Amino acid sequence: MGIKMSDRGTLNEPRIQLDLFANRPLSADLVDALAEELVWRFDLDANLAGFIEACGDDPVLAPALERWRGMRVGSSYSLYEYLAVAIVLQNTTVRRSVQMMQALFDRFGSRVTFDDRDLCGFWQPEDLTSVSEEELRQLKVGYRAKSISRIAKFFAEGQIDALSLRDRGREETKDELLRLYGVGPASVWYILFEVFHHYDAFDVISPWEQKIYSRLLFDSELEAADVVLEEVRKRWGPWRMLAAHYVFEDLFWRRRNQSVPWLEKLIRL
DNA sequence: CGGCAGGTGCGGA
DNA sequence: TCCGCACCTGCC
Incomplete structure (x- = not known):
């Protein structure tokens, strides 16, 4: 199925038009369920009033909030x-x-063509259960073949219930995710924030992010990881990951219009 | 050509 | 609980 979302509103009266492309008629129930799922995935019913109330005056965050007011974080x-x-x-x-x-x-993957676009649909975990690690390695994924294979098997066997995790707390979800082979602290924190919308999921920082936050918060090249984390916690409390994301997005948006020399050095493609 | 990158699991202190 | 180390691959 092809899904197209278009902006049809304003900042204060947001509206999204949803167009669905399918090779069979879709029942009203299915369409409703789909819309509901998209509301979850893109965090469309988020209430950000508390965030703006608590963090709006922070000098580091304010310019980003000004430009991006209303921005949510989610994942397709x-x-x-x-x-x-x-x-x-x-x-x-x-x-x-x-x-x-x-x-x-x-x-x-499966090729999907709709609305003059040619895209690739994701495979299902079941599609990999009969694929050997060796076959995966031939796709040049290296030692990750083991993780890819074992995670697919885990999901295919129903050993994890992704939907029920949406209603559970951050720590419980974290522990559940860490059961997966190949999933460690770095992956977990991204998922807690982007997939499960825990706005406070910022207790781990990777080296490249550490350098960027050192600049943004301390105007220095490198502060110790625990110093950065403590600062973020003090500044933004339970909203720290959401706030950090606003600041991060704003930085990369600025980079599109003008070069940010110190940042260029940190980005490797 | 060795070092290293947007980590993680594992064994041993 | 904390640390050092190996690990596919390809770019620098």
Whole structure:
């Protein structure tokens, strides 16, 4: 199925038009369920009043909030799909992550054509259960083949209930995700925030992010990780990951219009 | 050509 | 609980 979402509103009266493309008629129930799922995935019913109330005056955040008021964080991916991406992002450069993802899509994805677009649909966990690790390695995913294979099996066997995790707390969800082979602290924190919308999911920082936050918060090249985390906690409390995301997005948006020399050095493709 | 990248599991202190 | 180490691959 093809899904197209278009902006049809204003900042104060937001509206999204949803167009669905399918090769069979869709029941009203299915369409409703789909809309509801999209509301969850893109966090459309988020109430950000508390966030603006608590953090709106922060000098680091204010300019970003000004430009991005109303921005939500979500993911178009299901939990399984996000995990596939997270595994492929580990311990490598973006360029190779893209290459690995493309190889997986070419082999296991389904081509979807709609609205003058030619896209690739995700595979299902079941599609990988009969695929050997060796076959995956031939797609140049390296040692990640083991994680990809075991996670697919885990989902296919129903050993994790992605939907019920939406109603549980952050720590419980974290522990559940850490049961997955190949999923460690870095992947977990991204997922807690982007997939499960825990706005406070910021207790781990990777080296490249550490350098960026050192600049943004301390105007220095490198502060210790625990110093950065403590500062973020003090500044933004339970909203710290959401606030950090606003600041991060704003930084990369600025980079599109004007060069940010210190940032260029930190980005490797 | 060795080092290293948007991590993680594992074994041993 | 904390640390050092190996690990596919391809770019620098």
